Amino acid sequence: MRRNVLLVDDQPEILHSLREELAGYKEVFSVMTAENGDEAIRQLRQDDISLVVTDLKMPNIDGFGVLAHVMESYPDIPVIVMTGYSTMEMKRLAHQGGAVGYISKPFKIRDLAKLIVTSLRREADGGTLHNVSSGMFLQLVEMEQKTCTIRLADRASKRRGVLFFRDGDLLDARTNGVKGEEAAHHIFSWEEVTLSIENTCRCREKKIQGELQAILLEAMRLKDEKGKAQDLPGETVETADLVPGDDEKQESENSQIEMLNKTIMSKVSPRYSVDEIYYDNVWDGLLGQMGRIGKSFSFGPLRLAYMDVGASKDVILIPGERTILIPVDSKCPRDRIIQALLEETPGSSD
Amino acid sequence: MSKYFNELLNLHDVRGLMLVSFEGQLIFKQFAGPLSRDPESDDSWALFIHSLRGATEIEVFYEKGRIYIRKTEIGYLFVITGESAPMAMVRLNCDMLVPAVKKVVKRDKFKGLFRRN
Numbered sequence: 001m002r003r004n005v006l007l008v009d010d011q012p013e014i015l016h017s018l019r020e021e022l023a024g025y026k027e028v029f030s031v032m033t034a035e036n037g038d039e040a041i042r043q044l045r046q047d048d049i050s051l052v053v054t055d056l057k058m059p060n061i062d063g064f065g066v067l068a069h070v071m072e073s074y075p076d077i078p079v080i081v082m083t084g085y086s087t088m089e090m091k092r093l094a095h096q097g098g099a100v101g102y103i104s105k106p107f108k109i110r111d112l113a114k115l116i117v118t119s120l121r122r123e124a125d126g127g128t129l130h131n132v133s134s135g136m137f138l139q140l141v142e143m144e145q146k147t148c149t150i151r152l153a154d155r156a157s158k159r160r161g162v163l164f165f166r167d168g169d170l171l172d173a174r175t176n177g178v179k180g181e182e183a184a185h186h187i188f189s190w191e192e193v194t195l196s197i198e199n200t201c202r203c204r205e206k207k208i209q210g211e212l213q214a215i216l217l218e219a220m221r222l223k224d225e226k227g228k229a230q231d232l233p234g235e236t237v238e239t240a241d242l243v244p245g246d247d248e249k250q251e252s253e254n255s256q257i258e259m260l261n262k263t264i265m266s267k268v269s270p271r272y273s274v275d276e277i278y279y280d281n282v283w284d285g286l287l288g289q290m291g292r293i294g295k296s297f298s299f300g301p302l303r304l305a306y307m308d309v310g311a312s313k314d315v316i317l318i319p320g321e322r323t324i325l326i327p328v329d330s331k332c333p334r335d336r337i338i339q340a341l342l343e344e345t346p347g348s349s350d
Numbered sequence: 351m352s353k354y355f356n357e358l359l360n361l362h363d364v365r366g367l368m369l370v371s372f373e374g375q376l377i378f379k380q381f382a383g384p385l386s387r388d389p390e391s392d393d394s395w396a397l398f399i400h401s402l403r404g405a406t407e408i409e410v411f412y413e414k415g416r417i418y419i420r421k422t423e424i425g426y427l428f429v430i431t432g433e434s435a436p437m438a439m440v441r442l443n444c445d446m447l448v449p450a451v452k453k454v455v456k457r458d459k460f461k462g463l464f465r466r467n
Contacts, residue, residue, distance in 0.1 A: 024438025027362070113438065114445055286401040290410050293398065293417065296387045297430060300413035308407040335438065342411060 003029045003050035003120055008040040008066055009082075010058040021109040021333050028117055037061025041069055045177070048160070049077060051119055053112070056083040056090065064097060071098040075203040076149050076162040076174070078119045082107070098202055108331050123151060126197030131155065134193045135216050142168040142212045149198040154190035161187040164203035170215070172207040180207045181215060188219035260318075260326065260344065267340035268333060280325040287319045304341055306334065318345055354454045355380065358443040363432035365415075369451070370395050371425040377455060381430070399426060409437065420444045423452040 056063035080101035145168035161175030173183035366381030374396025
């Protein structure tokens, strides 16, 4: 099942850029955006959000406010904090506030993606079960005195819910805006659920006072009494898954470099102006080897190579009569630059 | 070993992978379909690995496919993909798999020993 990740930042250009860059991970999660804390809170209420990534410095409700709201109202939703003004104190406060991740700007997009994917995978680190009765399974959780967060999806109504257990004690429940014991009654009445177990519980306060057995019985009674008419208007579970003469040659080479620079600036961002593109035949041997390997896989001619050489800058190599080298910042939007260059540099003949 | 790489191999348009030691010896390979040429028959892997000059991550784009290469503790991992493979996901999976490659290779070697006995 594909999850929704909510990005919160008051700078629209940052949101836009993050959204584009994170589109590369669409098989795992989709990106939603909010330009301030208020909008984030509204979206949390309306949409099915699995994780929040928030900036810290924002007007009105700042990142700490968003974090506190999520911890209070949606403790099952992990929060990752990002900031351009990182200090040890801020990092400490973010973790103390319940954030599962902290990342300082500027960051590599894949570092953020790794944090997101790792946090989302944690949702089911204790396993996933399909077509089980919620009541029976939850009695086992109590018996084994487990500490966990259980996310459930009811097969019949398509509703979703979450239960928080600490040492087998049911602390809280949430489903479709309903909290506490009332939410537990709804959840326990679900007969066939898919549930995933996260082996941690971020909920600290006990909001359900009754015994699990009593809550289960009450849920059954309510179900019998009201029948299926009591069903809440629910959100549905998203099932979509988860070169001439010397002068002419020089001129042609200069214009090629200028063209590549323009391509990067116009198709990627003016911020990524590359003023250091040059010809470098040191890499000719490697490109020759790459071309040979490509042929053995029937991949046709080599178009481009991107390399992290362990230096402060990565390099992009474009084969040709002379190899073009483009040094780029390792935090650059790699996929967008590569795409732009592939579109601009026609494949050479084999 | 193939189980360890399952998630990576199951990504859309990922056609196979190879683990090649720093000395150019093929440690592991798995491909989704037949190849026009067996990579094992290629004796110039050592030269290629040497030409990489210790680079930690390389993405090679061809007209009809891509090769993503990651340095590991014991050699280079080559992920062979088509043009529509989700590269960001390939990188991310490698980020998660690469740190344990040495351990998995070691473990599988021992498994082999036990089977023989």
